[in-house]
Structure formats: structure tokens, C-alpha cells
Amino acid sequence: MALLTCRDLSLGYDGREIVSGLNFEINSGDYLCIVGENGSGKSTLMKTILGLETPLGGEIVFGDGLKQTEIGYLPQQTLVQRDFPASVREIVLSGCSGRAGLRPFYSRDDKRRAAENMERMDISDLASRCYRELSGGQQQRVLLARALCATGKMLLLDEPVSGLDPRVTAEMYNLIRSLNRDDGITVIMISHDVDEAISYATRVLHIGKDVFFGTREEYLGSEAGFLYGKGSDSHGGDA
Amino acid sequence: MAAMLDKLVRYFSLPGVQRAFPAGVLIALCSSLLGVTLVLKRFSFIGDGLSHVAFGAMAIATVLKLSNNIPLVLAITIICAILLLRTGQNARIKGDAAVAMISVGALAMGYLIMNLAPKSSIRTGTLASDVCTTLFGSTSILTLTRTDVILCAVLSLVVVAAFVVFYNKIFSVTFDESFAKATGTRTGLYNLIISVIVAVIIVLAMNLVGSLLISALIIFPALSAMRVFKSFRSVTVCSAVLSVICAVIGLLVSILAGTPVGSTIVAADIVAFAGFSAAGAIIRGIKK
Numbered sequence: 001m002a003l004l005t006c007r008d009l010s011l012g013y014d015g016r017e018i019v020s021g022l023n024f025e026i027n028s029g030d031y032l033c034i035v036g037e038n039g040s041g042k043s044t045l046m047k048t049i050l051g052l053e054t055p056l057g058g059e060i061v062f063g064d065g066l067k068q069t070e071i072g073y074l075p076q077q078t079l080v081q082r083d084f085p086a087s088v089r090e091i092v093l094s095g096c097s098g099r100a101g102l103r104p105f106y107s108r109d110d111k112r113r114a115a116e117n118m119e120r121m122d123i124s125d126l127a128s129r130c131y132r133e134l135s136g137g138q139q140q141r142v143l144l145a146r147a148l149c150a151t152g153k154m155l156l157l158d159e160p161v162s163g164l165d166p167r168v169t170a171e172m173y174n175l176i177r178s179l180n181r182d183d184g185i186t187v188i189m190i191s192h193d194v195d196e197a198i199s200y201a202t203r204v205l206h207i208g209k210d211v212f213f214g215t216r217e218e219y220l221g222s223e224a225g226f227l228y229g230k231g232s233d234s235h236g237g238d239a
Numbered sequence: 240m241a242a243m244l245d246k247l248v249r250y251f252s253l254p255g256v257q258r259a260f261p262a263g264v265l266i267a268l269c270s271s272l273l274g275v276t277l278v279l280k281r282f283s284f285i286g287d288g289l290s291h292v293a294f295g296a297m298a299i300a301t302v303l304k305l306s307n308n309i310p311l312v313l314a315i316t317i318i319c320a321i322l323l324l325r326t327g328q329n330a331r332i333k334g335d336a337a338v339a340m341i342s343v344g345a346l347a348m349g350y351l352i353m354n355l356a357p358k359s360s361i362r363t364g365t366l367a368s369d370v371c372t373t374l375f376g377s378t379s380i381l382t383l384t385r386t387d388v389i390l391c392a393v394l395s396l397v398v399v400a401a402f403v404v405f406y407n408k409i410f411s412v413t414f415d416e417s418f419a420k421a422t423g424t425r426t427g428l429y430n431l432i433i434s435v436i437v438a439v440i441i442v443l444a445m446n447l448v449g450s451l452l453i454s455a456l457i458i459f460p461a462l463s464a465m466r467v468f469k470s471f472r473s474v475t476v477c478s479a480v481l482s483v484i485c486a487v488i489g490l491l492v493s494i495l496a497g498t499p500v501g502s503t504i505v506a507a508d509i510v511a512f513a514g515f516s517a518a519g520a521i522i523r524g525i526k527k
Contacts, residue, residue, distance in 0.1 A: 050421035069423030075415065080279050084414055087470035097411040098423030104404045130469030150422040 003028050003066050003154065003186055004049070009058035011044045017056055018044055024205055024213040028064060028153075031180045031187045033201035033216075035194050040208040042190045046156055049188070066154060069098055072147030074157040077139070082132060088142050089127045092118055095149025110149075117145040121175070137168035144175070148185075155179065157189040161196075173200055243495055250494050258388040260490060265395035266447045267456065267486030267504070270440050271478045272402045274461025275471065276413045276433060285323055285434075288342035289441045290453040292319045295345035297445070298352040309390050313442045319345075320438035324430055391443055398439055405432055410471055447486070448501030459508035460485070466512075466519030485511055 002025035010020035018041035026032055034042050047053040049060060051068045062068060072095070095117075096110035106114075118124045121141040126134065131142060140160060147155055160176065161169040177200050180187045191197035198204055204219040206212040212222055250256045277286055296315035300308030323338055402409070411419040412429045420426040444453045460478035468474045489504030496503075 047417075050417075052417055052421055067423075069421070071421065073418050073421045075417055078415070081414065083465075084279055085275065085465050085469055085471060085474045086410070086414060087472075090410065090471050091414065094407070094411045094414060094419075095422070097407060097419060100407070101423075104407060106407060128470070133469070146418070150418075 002026060003030075003062070003064050005061045005063065006049075007059050007061065009045075009048070009060065010056045011041050011048055011053070012056050013044065013053060015056070019207050019211070020057070022058070022205075022207065022211060026154075026186060026188065026203075028186055029180070029184055030203055031177070031201045032189070032203045032205060033197050034188065034190045034205045034207065035192065035197070036207040038192070042207060043158060045207065046158055046188070046190055050156065070151050070153055072149075072151035072155045074140070074143050074147050074155065074160055076158050076162065077143075084132060086131050087128050088118070088123060088131060088134070089114065091131055091142055092145045092149060095146035098150055113149055114145075117148040120148065121145040135168075136164050137171065140164070140172060141175070148179075152185070154186040154188070157187065159190055159192070161191070161193065169196070173197075176200070246495060247491070256494065258385065260487075262388045262391045262395075263447055263486050263490050263500075263504075264483050265392055266443045267482045268479055269395045269398040269402070270444045270447075270453075270456045271460040271482035272399070272475065273409075273433065273437055273440065274457050274459075274478055275465065275474055276409055277437065278458055278461055278465075280413055284338050285320070286437060286441065286457050287454045288323065288338035289316055289320055289438060290445065290450040291342035291349075292316055292345040293441050293445050293453075294450040295349035295352075297450070298349035302352055302355075307384075307386055307390075309387060309442065309446075312445075313394075313439065316442050317435055317438040320434040321431065324434040387446065391446060394439055394443055398436055398443070401432065401436055405429065406475075409433060414471075448504055452501045452505050455505040455508060456482070459505070459512050463508075463512045463515035466515040467522065481511055481515075482508075 005025040006022050009022040010017055011022070012018040018039075022045070034045065036042050044053060048055050049068075050071060050073055093106055093110065093114045096106055096113060100106060100110060115124070118127060121144055123138065123141050123145060126138060126142070131139065134142065144155075144160075155176075157176065161172050164172060173196070176187060176189070179185045189197060189201070198216055198219070201216050204212065204214065204216055206219065212219060214222070251260075293312055293316045296312040297308060299315075300311045303311075319341060323341065408424065408429045411424055412426050412433070416426055440457065441450075441453050444456050448456050460482040461474065463481055464474045464477035468477050485507040486504050489507040490500060492498065492507070493500045493503040
């Protein structure tokens with residue numbers, strides 16, 4: 001059974017439909033890249049998968065023992081976080097908040113988990129630093145470590161490289177790929193940086209006027225992929 | 240100096256002052272706890288709005304000649320806090336507009352009710368002075384009854400206990416509500432708890448500084464601490480300590496100089512904020 005299946009899903013908010021007829025499934029170990037123009041419903045799809053929005057129609061089915069709350073989420077940064085006084089350790093640990101349930105304090109196990117994920121993201125030396133003083137790339141690593149505290153199975157990344165410089169962007173993509181390949185974590189990533197993002201993905205979901213779902217190779221050969229990404233041969237020619 | 244000490248000793252032999260001190264310290268302690276959350280969640284206005292609601296409720300309690308008006312004020316304020324939080328999330332009227340509407344409405348109705356009331360029901364002297372006491376807290380903390388003080392102390396301890404128990408959840412919900420919700424934290428429940436705690440704090444703080452100055456008591460210590468400290472825990476601890484120190488200084492100065500308690504405490508908070516801002520700037524300068 002697939003980890004996550006969307007059947008005839010239609011999305012929107014305040015009763016206004018943005019996208020309809022979404023059908024796709026994600027298997028364990030997939031690396032799905034969701035692309036599409038601004039306003040095409042990428043973020044709404046992500047929020048719906050996370051349970052933050054309810055679908056207007058259709059259904060999302062979780063399989064393989066995955067619960068909706070076991071998805072690690074890397075949101076776009078909010079204004080609140082930009083001047084939030086918090087240490088890296090506090091933020092990473094807050095990833096365990098959901099699993100703690102009604103238990104008010106973090107257990108030794110939660111703390112160990114946070115420490116491991118900081119190690120994994122190579123930010124252990126930043127543990128007592130203040131989040132708002134870190135560079136953009138470091139901040140993303142902190143939020144990724146937090147997301148890993150909430151999941152061992154699936155990560156949802158919303159524009160993980162926006163605002164990062166090219167070198168840090170490449171590092172970020174490599175980090176995500178190694179989580180996918182080496183740790184077997186299923187990745188769903190939203191991006192509008194199509195060429196770059198797709199080169200790492202195994203599957204692509206394009207939403208907009210034409211909905212496309214298939215492997216990367218199929219996408220690059222398809223009309224939607226051709227029009228939007230201009231194929232993989234003409235890298236960066238039309239940015 | 241000796242004269243000042245003499246004056247203090249004389250004042251501290253009065254039961255009213257003896258009661259006011261511990262109550263003031265406890266109220267100052269718990270009012271500072273949620274400061275960071277309110278500032279960062281852009282809830283500062285809700286605190287302000289609720290304080291006006293509390294004023295309106297106080298007016299009703301005065302007119303009804305209740306012997307103890309805290310329970311009624313508390314109930315009304317908690318209900319409004321929950322309503323405001325709800326509307327903030329999904330209403331046609333935008334959150335801040337709703338807050339403005341409720342707060343100004345409550346202020347106007349409160350004053351109207353106080354004016355309509357038969358003059359005999361007004362506790363102290365003229366109407367104007369009574370309204371002024373409720374708004375600015377003049378000397379009310381020094382005139383609290385024994386029951387009021389015990390109630391304040393108990394409520395303060397409940398607030399502190401609730402804050403400690405929900406500390407980690409409050410952090411999660413404040414830092415990133417969507418992440419918390421997506422990963423299974425019951426954000427609705429914790430937002431509700433936060434708003435109830437805020438309502439309780441506001442009713443408590445009204446006794447110390449009056450309803451117009453409550454926001455200052457809640458926000459200043461947190462903002463000061465944020466200038467210097469870097470982690471949520473150190474900011475929280477620092478703002479609590481700072482708030483208590485400012486309250487003690489404010490109370491002492493107001494006794495010695497005969498100034499109104501509420502505004503003296505807020506003045507101490509402002510001085511502390513200036514000090515912390517300078518300290519923060521110096522620390523940043525050294526790092527560079």
C-alpha cells in the first residue's frame with residue numbers, strides 16, 4: 001500500500017476552488033517535487049496533506065502505518081520567527097512536542113532525539129546560539145532538524161531554498177537527497193525553482209491548468225514539463 | 240535617609256501595605272510570564288482590549304454593589320478572551336478590528352454604567368476619582384481587602400503553575416503554530432489555555448496598576464529581556480525577575496514620594512527598558 005494516496009482531491013479555501021481532480025500516490029522512499037505557478041495551489045495542497053486545511057472534495061488516505069501527525073514539516077519562515085528569542089536547542093526540541101502529547105515535559109528520549117538530529121544536520125555546535133542570529137542556511141538546518149524530530153518517515157518541505165545563496169542552496173539539496181537516499185525518508189518538496197529541484201526528484205507533480213503526475217523522465221518529456229521547465233538540456237537559459 | 244526609613248517602617252506597620260507587597264510581587268511575577276508570547280504572536284492588542292473589557296466588567300460589578308467584584312470581572316474577561324481568540328482566527332471582521340470594537344465598546348459602556356448608577360453605590364468619594372482608580376489603579380493595591388489579597392495570591396500561583404506545566408507547549412505554539420498543529424500538538428486547546436491565562440493575568444494586574452496600564456506590565460519586562468537574552472527560557476526568567484524588581488521599586492517609591500502606584504511601577508519598567516536597550520546595544524557592539 002502507498003504511504004499516501006490522494007483520490008480526486010479538490011482544494012481551495014473559503015469555498016473557492018483552486019485545483020480539482022488531483023490523483024496521485026506516494027510510496028515509501030519517493031522524492032516527489034511539486035511544481036506549478038504561484039497561486040496554483042501548491043501550498044494549499046501541502047497544508048491539506050498536513051491537516052491544516054480540509055479538502056473541498058476527494059480524500060487523502062495514509063497507509064503503511066503513517067499517521068497524519070507523523071509528517072515532518074519544513075514551513076516557509078514566518079515574520080514571528082525572525083525576531084524570536086530562542087536557542088537552537090529549544091527549537092529543535094519543540095519538534096518533539098507533538099509526540100509528547102499531553103505530557104507537559106520532554107523526556108530523556110526526546111532530548112536524545114533532538115541531540116541526534118542536531119548532530120545529523122551538523123548544527124550541534126550551534127545548540128545554544130540564538131536562532132535569529134544564524135545565517136539563512138543554518139536556520140533551515142535548524143528547522144529541518146526540528147522536522148526530523150517529528151518524523152522518521154516523511155518530510156514535507158515548502159520552498160526549502162528560497163532566499164538562500166547558490167552555494168547554500170546546493171548544500172541544502174544535497175542534505176535533502178541524503179536524507180532521502182541514505183535514511184529512506186520520503187520527501188515531498190514544493191519548489192518553483194524547477195530545473196534545479198527536479199534534478200533530484202524521482203517523481204513530479206505539476207499543478208496548474210494542466211495537472212501532471214509521473215516520473216521525472218516522463219515529466220521532462222511531457223508538454224507541461226516542456227513549457228514550464230524547458231526540458232533539462234537548456235539549463236538556466238530562460239530564467 | 241533616616242526619615243525615609245522611618246516613613247517606610249511606619250507604612251509597613253499598616254496592614255494594607257503589608258498585604259499589598261506580597262500581592263504586588265506575585266501579580267508582577269505572573270503578568271510578565273506571557274509577555275514574550277503576546278508580543279510575538281501579535282497579541283499585544285488583545286491584552287489591551289481585554290483590559291478595557293475588565294474595566295467594563297468592573298463597572299457592572301460596582302453598580303451591582305458586589306462585596307467582592309473579582310469573580311464577576313474574571314468570568315466576563317475570560318469569556319471575552321475566548322471570543323476574541325476565536326474571531327482572530329476565522330471571522331469576517333479582522334482580528335484587530337474586532338479587538339478595537341470590543342475594547343472601546345467596553346470602555347464606553349463601563350463609563351456609562353458607572354454614571355447611571357445611583358451615587359450611593361460608588362465606593363470612594365466622587366465618580367471621577369472612582370473611574371480614575373479603576374483606570375490607573377491610583378492606590379487601589381494599598382486598599383485591597385484581605386479576601387482580595389488571598390484571591391490574588393491564589394490566582395497568581397495558579398497562573399505560575401499553569402505556565403510551568405504548559406511551558407513547552409506554549410513555546411511550540413508561539414514559535415510556529417502551523418508546525419505544531421501539523422505534528423499533532425493540540426494548538427486549539429493550548430491557544431485556549433493561553434487566552435484564559437491572559438484573562439486571569441489582566442484581572443490580577445488591574446488591581447495593581449489599573450486597567451489602562453496593564454499592557455505595560457505585561458509587555459515591558461518581556462521586551463526589555465529580549466534586548467539582552469537569546470533563549471526563550473532566559474528571556475522568560477529575566478522578564479519575571481525584572482518585573483518583580485520593578486514592582487518592588489515602584490511600590491517603595493510610591494509610598495515614599497506619594498505617587499500613584501500603577502504609573503510609578505510602569506515608570507520603573509520604562510527605565511529598565513531603556514537600561515536593557517542600552518545594554519543590548521553595547522553587547523552587540525562588542526560582538527562586532
